[in-house]
Amino acid sequence: MAAAAMRAPTAVLLLAVLLPFAAAPSRAATLATSPSASTSTAAFQLHGDVYPTGHYYITMNIGDPAKPYFLDVDTGSDLTWLQCDAPCQSCNKVPHPLYRPAPKKLVPCADSLCTALHSGLGSGNRCPSPKQCDYRIKYTDSATSQGVLIADNFSLPLSKSSTVRPSLTFGCGYDQQVGKNGEKPAVTDGLLGLGRGSVSLLSQLKQQGITKNVLGHCLSTNGGGFLFFGDGIVPTSRVTWVPMARSTSGNYYSPGSGTLYFDKRSLGLKPMEVVFDSGSTYTYFTAQPYQAVVSALKGGLSKSLKQVPGDELPLCWKGQKAFKSVFDVKKEFKSLHLSFATGKNAVMEIPPENYLIVTKIGNVCLGILDATVAKLSFSIIGDITMLDQMVIYDNEKAQLGWVRGPCSRSAKSILSSIP
Structure with a gap:
C-alpha cells in the first residue's frame, strides 16, 4: 500500500469466488501454557519507520509449524489477513513465501466471527458456500483484500518467558489490489487488524482469556519501537x-x-x-x-x-x-x-x-x-x-x-x- 495510505476499511463487502476446499473446518485452540489474562502481556518488536518505509510492522509466527510473516500494525481496521496461496489470483511480491492454508482450517459461514465481519462491513451474511466465509474489504487508499477466513495457530511471546499458541481467525487474502502502488513489492506480508470489532486479534485474545483487551504501541523516531497486548506495562502515572x-x-x-x-x-x-x-x-x-x-x-x-x-x-x-x-x-x-x-x-x-x-x-x-x-x-x-x-x-x-x-x-x- 502507499506510504501515506490509511488502512481503515470503508463499508464495502462483495462476494468472493469459492475456494477449491471441501473439508470440514477446525477451530480447536492449542495453548502451550495457561496464562492468566489479568497478568499476561505479549510484546513484539516493531520494524519500519514513517519515512521512507511508511509502515510499522511486527514479525508474527503463524501456522504449524510456525513460519514468520511481516504484518502491518493497523488500529484502524479489524481483520488481520495474510496474502496466501489458495491459490493466489493476484498477490504482491512479499518478503516471505505465501501462506498456504489447509482445507481443515477454513472457517464456516455460520461462524459468529464471519457474521460479525460481514455485519461490520455494512452488508449481510453473504457466502457462496456454507463451508467457508468469504470477504472483500476496500480501504480508503483504494486498496482491497479479497479472501476467506482461516483459523490457525499464532505464537505469542508472553511475560515470564512463556509462549501461547492460540488458534485465531484471520483472512487468507488471495486477491489483493493495492491502489496506487501498482506492482511495487510490498514491505509486509499482510495486515494486523487491531480495531475494536470482535474479529480483531485483540478481541479474540480477550475472548480466549489470554490477555486483557488493551494494546499499546511506541513508535520510535529512529525507526522500530514496540507493540504490546495486555495491561502489564501500562504506566500508572503521567499518562x-x-x-x-x-x-x-x-x-x-x-x-x-x-x-x-x-x-x-x-x-x-x-x-x-x-x-x-x-x-x-x-x-x-x-x-x-x-x-x-x-x-x-x-x-x-x-x-x-x-x-x-x-x-x-x-x-x-x-x-x-x-x-x-x-x-x-x-x-x-x-x-x-x-x-x-x-x-x-x-x-x-x-x-x-x-x-x-x-x-x-x-x-x-x-x-x-x-x-x-x-x-x-x-x-x-x-x-x-x-x-x-x-x-x-x-x-x-x-x-x-x-x-x-x-x-x-x-x-x-x-x-x-x-x-
Missing part, C-alpha cells in the same frame, strides 16, 4: 487519559472532538472529530483546520526557507543547505496542540518533529495532509504524530491514553521487566 468516544464515521478509536491551537493560540476553529490510526503513516486534518494550519505555518517561516514543489509530499520547503533531520529545521516551526474537552486537561502537543519529515534530497515537508482530498470526513492522528510516545488503547476501561518518552526499548526487555 493523559481521554474517554473513548463513539466515532460518527465507524468503529474507530476516537478521543472525541479536539480543538486545534497553533503556537498556543486559538485558530478560531470549531472542534474536529479525531481518530487514532496506526495504519495511517501521516496525519490528516479536515479542510478548514488543514488550511488554517498551512496559513499559520507559512506566516511564521523565515525567508531562509523557500517553498518548492513537493518531491514526496504536497507542501515542502528548501533551506540554504540540505537538511539532514527534522531537528536541523525544528526552530523554524511552531508546535500545534489538540485539546480534548472530554478529558481532564487532556492536551496532545504536536511539536514540529511530529508533523514534519526530511526527504532524501534534504527538503522539509509537512506530514499533515488534507483529509478532504482523501475523501475523509474526520481527522486522523497518524504515525508521524504518535512518534516517541506510548499510545494506549484500553478497551477494558473505554479510554485512550498517551505519554511522551523514547520508544527504543526492546520487546524482550519490556517483558522481562514485568513482575
Whole structure:
C-alpha cells in the first residue's frame, strides 16, 4: 500500500469466488501454557519507520509449524489477513513465501466471527458456500483484500518467558489490489487488524482469556519501537487519559472532538472529530483546520526557507543547505496542540518533529495532509504524530491514553521487566 495510505476499511463487502476446499473446518485452540489474562502481556518488536518505509510492522509466527510473516500494525481496521496461496489470483511480491492454508482450517459461514465481519462491513451474511466465509474489504487508499477466513495457530511471546499458541481467525487474502502502488513489492506480508470489532486479534485474545483487551504501541523516531497486548506495562502515572468516544464515521478509536491551537493560540476553529490510526503513516486534518494550519505555518517561516514543489509530499520547503533531520529545521516551526474537552486537561502537543519529515534530497515537508482530498470526513492522528510516545488503547476501561518518552526499548526487555 502507499506510504501515506490509511488502512481503515470503508463499508464495502462483495462476494468472493469459492475456494477449491471441501473439508470440514477446525477451530480447536492449542495453548502451550495457561496464562492468566489479568497478568499476561505479549510484546513484539516493531520494524519500519514513517519515512521512507511508511509502515510499522511486527514479525508474527503463524501456522504449524510456525513460519514468520511481516504484518502491518493497523488500529484502524479489524481483520488481520495474510496474502496466501489458495491459490493466489493476484498477490504482491512479499518478503516471505505465501501462506498456504489447509482445507481443515477454513472457517464456516455460520461462524459468529464471519457474521460479525460481514455485519461490520455494512452488508449481510453473504457466502457462496456454507463451508467457508468469504470477504472483500476496500480501504480508503483504494486498496482491497479479497479472501476467506482461516483459523490457525499464532505464537505469542508472553511475560515470564512463556509462549501461547492460540488458534485465531484471520483472512487468507488471495486477491489483493493495492491502489496506487501498482506492482511495487510490498514491505509486509499482510495486515494486523487491531480495531475494536470482535474479529480483531485483540478481541479474540480477550475472548480466549489470554490477555486483557488493551494494546499499546511506541513508535520510535529512529525507526522500530514496540507493540504490546495486555495491561502489564501500562504506566500508572503521567499518562493523559481521554474517554473513548463513539466515532460518527465507524468503529474507530476516537478521543472525541479536539480543538486545534497553533503556537498556543486559538485558530478560531470549531472542534474536529479525531481518530487514532496506526495504519495511517501521516496525519490528516479536515479542510478548514488543514488550511488554517498551512496559513499559520507559512506566516511564521523565515525567508531562509523557500517553498518548492513537493518531491514526496504536497507542501515542502528548501533551506540554504540540505537538511539532514527534522531537528536541523525544528526552530523554524511552531508546535500545534489538540485539546480534548472530554478529558481532564487532556492536551496532545504536536511539536514540529511530529508533523514534519526530511526527504532524501534534504527538503522539509509537512506530514499533515488534507483529509478532504482523501475523501475523509474526520481527522486522523497518524504515525508521524504518535512518534516517541506510548499510545494506549484500553478497551477494558473505554479510554485512550498517551505519554511522551523514547520508544527504543526492546520487546524482550519490556517483558522481562514485568513482575
